[in-house]
Amino acid sequence: SAVISQKPSRDICQRGTSLTIQCQVDSQVTMMFWYRQQPGQSLTLIATANQGSEATYESGFVIDKFPISRPNLTFSTLTVSNMSPEDSSIYLCSVGGPGGLNEQFFGPGTRLTVL
Amino acid sequence: QKEVEQNSGPLSVPEGAIASLNCTYSDRVSQSFFWYRQYSGKSPELIMSIYSNGDKEDGRFTAQLNKASQYVSLLIRDSQPSDSATYLCAVARTQYGQNFVFGPGTRLSVLP
Numbered sequence: 320s321a322v323i324s325q326k327p328s329r330d331i332c333q334r335g336t337s338l339t340i341q342c343q344v345d346s347q348v349t350m351m352f353w354y355r356q357q358p359g360q361s362l363t364l365i366a367t368a369n370q371g372s373e374a375t376y377e378s379g380f381v382i383d384k385f386p387i388s389r390p391n392l393t394f395s396t397l398t399v400s401n402m403s404p405e406d407s408s409i410y411l412c413s414v415g416g417p418g419g420l421n422e423q424f425f426g427p428g429t430r431l432t433v434l
Numbered sequence: 435q436k437e438v439e440q441n442s443g444p445l446s447v448p449e450g451a452i453a454s455l456n457c458t459y460s461d462r463v464s465q466s467f468f469w470y471r472q473y474s475g476k477s478p479e480l481i482m483s484i485y486s487n488g489d490k491e492d493g494r495f496t497a498q499l500n501k502a503s504q505y506v507s508l509l510i511r512d513s514q515p516s517d518s519a520t521y522l523c524a525v526a527r528t529q530y531g532q533n534f535v536f537g538p539g540t541r542l543s544v545l546p
Contacts, residue, residue: 362536421532425477
């Protein structure tokens with residue numbers, strides 16, 4: 320499967336600021352996704368990052384709060400804007416698997432703490 | 435009703451025993467089902483995918499799917515302490531798509 324990296328691996332931010340998280344894949348992938356995992360919770364899909372067009376957001380997530388870019392088939396960014404302590408979570412990107420199977424493989428995650 | 439449900443655990447089994455993890459889902463059109471293992475502080479790792487009714491075996495892992503009952507399970511044979519982790523059930527929300535809904539996870543503890 321593809322090798323997925325995320326930057327930063329962790330960060331501590333102040334309330335009201337923004338953080339951009341990068342996701343890099345070592346091969347071209349069609350599908351890329353962004354998830355949030357709040358402390359002690361399971362994963363919640365934020366959005367599907369579409370190459371060349373606007374991301375598709377899930378209910379409860381909006382572009383102004385979580386703008387996403389997908390400039391090519393190997394890279395995506397997620398920005399967490401105007402952060403509050405409630406945004407403290409692990410943010411994970413995932414990519415679709417090869418061969419048409421709709422499996423997903425996850426990056427290592429970014430642990431965000433908002434003070 | 436939550437879309438994907440799992441027993442939160444913790445589920446404790448002795449080393450060498452069979453661990454049985456269960457998952458139910460509410461959306462009848464779901465066609466794809468996945469089990470992920472997540473160690474503490476790590477990201478989820480895909481261990482099994484299943485698309486058809488019946489059993490699918492991979493090493494010590496067996497996934498079982500019953501679409502009529504909207505039920506999917508994971509059996510881990512000869513459980514090892516290294517299997518201690520949280521196991522997440524994921525269901526593809528649409529028939530062909532990749533929009534996953536994750537269950538809350540079951541924490542498994544394998545006792546030496």
